[in-house]
Amino acid sequence: MIVLVCLETPSPGPASRAALRLASTLGDKAEVVVLSAGGNADSASFELARQTDTVRRIVHLQDSALSKPDFLTLGMVLAEAARHLEARVVIAGEHSDGEGQGMVPAALAHHLQAPLFARVQGAALPATENAGMQLTVRSGGRLCKVTSPLPVVLTTPPAPEIRSMPSEARQSSPAVETLSLAQLGIDASRLVPRPNLLGTLVPSPAETGQRKSFDEAARLLLRRR
């Protein structure tokens, strides 16, 4: 069963890494395929995929139209790629390290017409493709066991990496396969920029330098409004 993991490029954030870790827990039935779009084919994302034992194929969507795609276009292209690769399960990070909105998986699920499950903590593949996939989802103050028919799109929140001893170097790692939009049946010339729905960017340094005394901190804790 094809399990597609969408990794952001050029470097995968904690949520993407968590997505790859989740795919790696799915066992022998899963044929894990890593997919990325845009950026260079020698990015850190592919290095991560090569180092992950469970990854069978690495596919890179390359087209000049994907150099800076909006989330709607990217979601649509990833959905077409998921169809092309016959993926039954698509896993993505909950949000990127850039904007951090989490709209790409929603756009992907929308175009794939597959149910979207967010905040997935664990998953188990069904015995057959016609059976329901079991998921553990954090929602409503509970860890819920959910069953869903395939195909399905899952997102994983960023999570701390469990530090482990470095494993031995992988004997053979898959080469990066390149896929073009034309192979997906998408006419790149017809992709039009969508309206920017992200809002105005106001550059400002993160407010990490504010210092509070213990008394000021206590007042903050007691603040009502």
Next chain:
Amino acid sequence: MASIVAYIELREGAITGPSLFVVAEARRIADSAGATVFALLTVGPVAQVEMDRLASEISAAGADRVLCSSADTLDGPALDVTHGGLVAQVAAHLRPLLVLFPAGGTGVGLGPPLAMRMGAAYMANASVDICEEDRSPDPASQRVLLSRWRAARNGQRKIDVSDLERPVVAGLVSGPFPPPAGEPYAEVEMVPCPDAAVPDARVIDSEVDTAADLELCRVLVCAGRPTAASAEAFRAELPEGTRLATMDDSGSPALWVAAPQDLLVLPSAQDSGLPLIACAAAITHVESVTGAGAQSPELASQAGAADTELAELAAALGRARSRGGTP
């Protein structure tokens, strides 16, 4: 008149604090920009008296009207497969200017798919700014901005709600749980629940999430590695809506689920591999505590440092309470 929809999350039958905050924020926006606040309550089969009690509480928080949908499929956590169709149906009917979700995870699960269905902008971990100096005379209204940090924390995104010419779906960070601001008798309207889009998808079991209360807090205090007794004593001193997160070997799980308005980082946590970057976008303010009694950076990671800091903060809480709580 424009409408604002505030989604209400229930946990164990009770309305969460962030849900009341979302209604209060919707009220604040509505009063500034001229809009009607609809609260959307989704429940499993419940008695009418219980529904009335919940509606009263929501109404008192500031809702003009309470939309209530009750169905077997809604008796569980708010997943897109079970609740998404209903929320989309309400949005299609009301065509709201804003749909607000409370902190606690419903925004992450329901927000992006709803934004896709509505063709709306989406903003996670947003906070509301009302520009009081920027008024338009007719009709009298003020600019409403939604702001959030980029995940890279190198700048903020701002959406002017009235300028966008599209609806906005937003998940708000957790804020101070407000005192009642409205009347406890809003108009309640029952909304039919549509059939599930994926009928075979369902919750088959659930267990308590030990991090559940952490994702609802408005201020998260991060300490290093206090002793269990010290942490327990400090937790007893914490006011409502605030939580303590301590570091453990895998990094504090709390930091990966919480969306607090403020993060207070004690010196003992600053040097302990705190994975701030992952949750940075969810935090409006990061405050580092220092002062005469704080540990020096060299001493902060040493054994006992976190205990000392928690004791000092507890003492400061005591002093603040004795002075009336707020400056």
